[in-house]
Amino acid sequence: MPFDAVRLADAAAATGPDVVLAFAADAANAAVMRQALLVRAVETSLLDLFGKGKLHGTIHTCVGQELTGVTIGANMHRDDFITSNHRCHGHFIAATGNWRGLIDEIVGNVDGVCAGIGSSQHLYARNFMSNGQQGGLLPVAAGIALDRKHRGSDGIAISFMGEGTLGEGIFYETMNVDSLWSLPHLIVLENNFYSQSTPQAQSVAGSIAGRAAAFGLTVRESSTWNPAELATTAAAAMRDVRETGRPGFLVVRTYRLNPHSKGDDSRDAEELAWFGARDPLNVVLASNNAHRAHYEDLLREVEDHIQISLTKPRLSPTRYFTDKLPRTGSSGWTKVEAASHDTRYVQQ
Numbered sequence: 642m643p644f645d646a647v648r649l650a651d652a653a654a655a656t657g658p659d660v661v662l663a664f665a666a667d668a669a670n671a672a673v674m675r676q677a678l679l680v681r682a683v684e685t686s687l688l689d690l691f692g693k694g695k696l697h698g699t700i701h702t703c704v705g706q707e708l709t710g711v712t713i714g715a716n717m718h719r720d721d722f723i724t725s726n727h728r729c730h731g732h733f734i735a736a737t738g739n740w741r742g743l744i745d746e747i748v749g750n751v752d753g754v755c756a757g758i759g760s761s762q763h764l765y766a767r768n769f770m771s772n773g774q775q776g777g778l779l780p781v782a783a784g785i786a787l788d789r790k791h792r793g794s795d796g797i798a799i800s801f802m803g804e805g806t807l808g809e810g811i812f813y814e815t816m817n818v819d820s821l822w823s824l825p826h827l828i829v830l831e832n833n834f835y836s837q838s839t840p841q842a843q844s845v846a847g848s849i850a851g852r853a854a855a856f857g858l859t860v861r862e863s864s865t866w867n868p869a870e871l872a873t874t875a876a877a878a879m880r881d882v883r884e885t886g887r888p889g890f891l892v893v894r895t896y897r898l899n900p901h902s903k904g905d906d907s908r909d910a911e912e913l914a915w916f917g918a919r920d921p922l923n924v925v926l927a928s929n930n931a932h933r934a935h936y937e938d939l940l941r942e943v944e945d946h947i948q949i950s951l952t953k954p955r956l957s958p959t960r961y962f963t964d965k966l967p968r969t970g971s972s973g974w975t976k977v978e979a980a981s982h983d984t985r986y987v988q989q
């Protein structure tokens with residue numbers, strides 16, 4: 642196993658299946674478990690759809706990492722706002738619950754949450770915004786946190802990022818402002834130990850937690866292999882930011898079971914199998930009949946919606962440009978013909 646995997650293995654092995662199964666069997670955690678399984682069902686079905694050539698562009702699935710987003714979502718207040726990155730589907734479902742609108746968006750039809758224009762990475766809702774530019778929404782979240790502070794709201798801004806984004810200067814600029822201006826901003830770093838195909842050992846020096854601590858953020862750490870501890874730690878991190886009005890940093894160790902986006906996976910097969918066997922949702926699905934039956938229902942429900950979604954119309958460019966954003970004519974903008982529905986840009 643590569644160096645990174647060995648470090649991860651230490652973290653995963655420290656817990657074991659009993660910890661996960663006890664969490665899943667507790668009725669108090671049913672909502673979190675069911676939403677994590679919903680995210681997995683959606684992600685698995687979308688990847689399958691992509692493989693069949695039915696999706697344009699690309700997708701980044703969060704299979705293996707679901708518990709981070711849903712645990713944060715479970716503690717959200719009405720005025721909280723999430724910003725997310727390219728791997729955003731689970732975060733979106735956790736914030737909004739609107740998985741059908743997400744599927745419509747990614748399929749590209751008019752009922753999508755952004756009318757099919759934003760697709761997988763560019764999502765927007767009342768309490769959610771995502772963007773594929775690494776770190777690009779961190780300062781936006783700081784601005785949202787400033788708004789909550791000025792309005793005297795109890796809302797906080799929450800940003801998801803990956804450890805591969807630690808190389809972006811805007812991360813440090815945002816923490817600096819967060820701390821100087823005392824902003825209620827929680828940055829959640831999902832450490833899956835790879836930045837696309839680069840192992841963390843080749844790209845991140847020193848201490849991740851130490852970087853945030855140096856700017857005066859309150860730092861907490863947890864992992865998806867211990868869902869109970871993750872639930873307690875995430876709730877405490879969000880409560881701290883809410884109550885103190887100060888920024889926080891939560892590092893969640895986890896593992897991405899699927900490729901970075903689609904076929905781009907150079908990780909060791911043995912390593913993938915090792916983590917697949919220890920993945921919390923896989924552990925639950927293998928041993929908890931009620932959750933497995935629910936997951937099978939979810940897969941059917943998601944598949945039914947996908948079939949409906951594929952038949953829905955796309956947003957007409959004419960309608961978009963004339964009704965929503967009148968940019969034609971004297972404005973100098975020209976109308977662009979819509980591409981054929983069967984065109985896949987990734988193949989061009």
Ligand SMILES: Cc1ncc(C[n+]2csc(CCOP(=O)(O)OP(=O)(O)O)c2C)c(N)n1
Nearest residue numbers: 728773774775803804805806833835836837
């Ligand atoms: C500013 C910028 N540079 C490069 C990319 C291309 N890119 C997309 S995802 C990615 C790796 C991101 O790794 P990480 O932040 O750890 O998130 P993960 O994919 O592991 O969830 C890269 C380099 C980008 N989207 N934005």
